[in-house]
Amino acid sequence: MTVKTPNETGPEPTAAAGLQPFLHDSCITLHAPSFTASRPDGQLSLGADGFYHGERRALARLEISTDRVPVAPVSGSLEGANRALFRTVLRGVAETTADPAVVLERRRTTAPGRQTESLRVLNSGRIPALIRLTVAAGTDLATMEQVKSGIAVAPVAATVEVATGAALVWTRDTVTVRLAGSPAPTGIEASGQLHYDIALAPGEDWKAELVCTAEDSEGEPFPAPAAGSTPWRTPQLRSADRRFDDWLHQSHADLERLLLADPDQPADVFLAAGAPWFATLFGRDSLWAARMLLPLGTSLAASTLRVLARRQGTATDPRTQEQPGKILHEVRRAGLRLPEHDLDLPPVYYGTVDATPLWITLLHDAWRWGLDPAEVEALLPHAESALAWMSEHGDADGDGFLEYIDSTGRGLANQGWKDSGDSIRFRDGRLADPPIALCEVQAYAYEAARGGAALLRAFGRPGADRWEEWAERLKSRFRSAFWVEDARGPYPAVALDRGKHPADAVTSAFGHLLGTGLLDHEESVLLAKRLAGPDLDSGFGLRTLSSDSRGFNPLGYHIGSVWPHDTAIAVHGLSRAGFPETAASLAAGLVRASGAFDARLPELFAGYGTDAGRQPVPYPASCRPQAWAAASAVLVLQSLLGLSADVPNGTLTVAPQVPEDYRPLHVTGLAVAGAPLELTIAADGTAQVQAPAGLTVHGTA
Incomplete structure (x- = not known):
């Protein structure tokens, strides 16, 4: 694995300054007090896109691309409230017919203070595939009011975590954000890029996990409740x-x-x-x-x-x-x-x-x-x-x-x-x-x-x-x-x-x-x-x-x-x-x-x-x-x-x-x-009621 020095500081501003970002085509996964807003194809790239924890944007950019390979997003959908799945075809890779052969799956899970991107590249073709996958990440650690107002906030410079060399870290004020890749990337740059060189034989797949965590030393006004504490019955x-x-x-x-x-x-x-x-x-x-x-x-x-x-x-x-x-x-x-x-x-x-x-x-x-x-x-x-x-x-x-x-x-x-x-x-x-x-x-x-x-x-x-x-x-x-x-x-x-x-x-x-x-x-x-x-x-x-x-x-x-x-x-x-x-x-x-x-x-x-x-x-x-x-x-x-x-x-x-x-x-x-x-x-409109003992039921036919 190689580690390179920074040559840029983060994502370029893409929202119109002073205008509230639009959300109508966003895919939002959430587990309060955290949520993620992305493009329909899963990319975090513009406007209000980001992984948020509390009232701060912990990650403003998380884009996955392939070197010299055109990509074609084909699906993106929620799987509940805090999960989503996105699929992208890597066009021309390992293809011997007009059918797509290699697909990138991006499965997202949002949890309190944590976003996980589970990546899978599958080669369904008949010939080997060689791919360089690049993850470009960055953040401005903007407050919610700054995002809502369309205010451009200077990107925060990343550092490479020396202990492992497999994570990027951003810090501003009381907030620390860490993005780690597992397995360790082939290369990592403090500019915010992680590279994976992938070789797949026919029928093989490759998996990796990107985990972004956000911590605020001042805590949150309102934390997530304890697991399993939903205070109502499931209808x-x-x-x-x-x-x-x-x-x-x-x-x-x-x-x-x-x-x-x-x-x-x-x-x-x-x-x-x-x-x-x-x-x-x-x-x-x-x-x-x-x-x-x-x-x-x-x-x-x-x-x-x-x-x-x-x-x-x-x-x-x-x-x-x-x-x-x-x-x-x-x-x-x-x-x-x-x-x-x-x-x-x-x-x-x-x-x-x-x-x-x-x-x-x-x-x-x-x-x-x-x-x-x-x-x-x-x-x-x-x-x-x-x-x-x-x-x-x-x-x-x-x-x-x-x-x-x-x-x-x-x-x-x-x-x-x-x-x-x-x-x-x-x-x-x-x-x-x-x-x-x-x-x-x-x-x-x-x-x-x-x-x-x-x-x-x-x-x-x-x-x-x-x-x-x-x-x-x-x-x-x-x-x-x-x-x-x-x-x-x-x-x-x-x-x-x-x-x-x-x-x-x-x-x-x-x-x-x-x-x-x-x-x-x-x-x-x-x-x-x-x-x-x-x-x-x-x-x-x-x-x-x-x-x-x-x-x-x-x-x-x-x-x-x-x-x-x-x-x-x-x-x-x-x-x-x-x-x-x-x-x-x-x-x-x-x-x-x-x-x-x-x-x-x-x-x-x-x-x-x-x-x-x-x-x-x-x-x-x-x-x-x-x-x-x-x-x-x-x-x-x-x-x-x-x-x-x-x-x-x-x-x-x-x-x-x-x-x-x-x-x-x-x-x-x-x-x-x-x-x-x-x-x-029933189909004819008649009702059957199973009510608690001790209650008199009125109104049914």
Whole structure:
């Protein structure tokens, strides 16, 4: 083996400076807090490509080539969540016919702090093959915010590990990255190249392993949980539409690998929001994802609630937006700075208006699904603080609605789930001025007040009457202040602006109101019809903004795109409110889209409809996987089964409205009150339920 001195320092910059890299054609394997993003052929070469650990890019380049041999990538696909397989034909090598003879297989496995590339070259030809394989590696050890901003970071020079001469090492700040080859390469260069000279007789193969490890001496804000600690049952679905089955299977695999642990209590885990941009704790995302997974068990909900309760606001801090009782928005080790967007978020940031009511509702719903009463009771002081935040801080001006405003000028201008700066607007395209009261947040607050009251009464704590009265006043005020009208009839505005004027854009937020109790039946009928209209229903899911609206952009982050979790919430709301046909139609759109995305639905995709093409169009910078997009598969299944639990009162409701296209359907791995739940829906729509003893089942035919 030879060792050469460096003649270059790493990969050349390939991303356009100042532009967020696109991800729509990336293959992402993950095992949080690490993940790998590559080209479809497996190469790490440009844009956001890289092996990441925590919030740093440990490896920015890992390209495999052959000396004077043209290569032809022929396949690349996921094998679960953290594994992928890529195949490349080495053209002209050992070929005696038109058939390819020599193939390079590249099998990737991503684990916490570790990426393994298992290489295999197979000669299926009739003559010997001589090949020089070159691995070109390098890194910039860029932070996530630098990658997301398209900022060019100087490459880090590698050193050759003297002890073995078979590894490259890069170090900057507190991070050390090591790339080792086994067997030892024929030659290694500090420029970042490893060479293998391979001689293969007919029928022979050659194998090697490249292992990249990343270590940060400061540790990670949230480590990987202990092996085998998945806090839910494994769902198994067999339906007449394999796309539905595949979506649930891939989603489950992704969710397992998005789990992170609380360093203060490692047994408590939660779901990171998504890769690559949001692989950390997000209050809203983690709460919604845990709520969607309640039919698989209550353990994730309980631990997510505890993780956020430990970080619940206790003081008033304008810089971080912390307030007593408030649930945080996100946690990053170094914060997030995006100068091009005037964004500078502190490491622990509380700029969200909806995480606090969602926390209360998750606690209530987990209790209904059978969470141990002792675990519920231990969290009730946090629930009381969260309820108090809604009236004392969330409603800053005392008008009875929850609203938000970024007082720092460097935080999020919008602090609901549609948190881009241009998302909340009037029908004519004008942006709403803060403080802003979102329609869906009032629905969350209503549910939280009602659910909080139920918890307080059940556990003998004071205040239940007060919060029920508060909820009823909110309901009355909402009807007076939010409803507007256009040529198609009445509907709720997306928000109230600074002057309490209704921002009258037509949006997907309607789906978040249904089934919460905020609306009466006549109002729900109006919104169900709106959601079924072609301006909102793209055929692949709900558009965030009506295509009839001024400013609609099918590639706008929150002004025309489709978010799977948003549609799934609407599906569930429609099911709860008594509109199963509309729910089933929207659910079918998501199943249709999942097939086009290889069963891994992204964070969002473009709002082009089925009338514009047979396949959904990717949103180029979307995370994939994303926790609440993956968890949506479970919520859609729950909605079609008409499944709800009230364990404290000893009942389980199963009111299936499974479309004919999915029947027969059989699902196992569900759970209620900690015990297994199994359902079968026959081809004629009749249901068989195997439920835990002690629960009375309602609703089945």
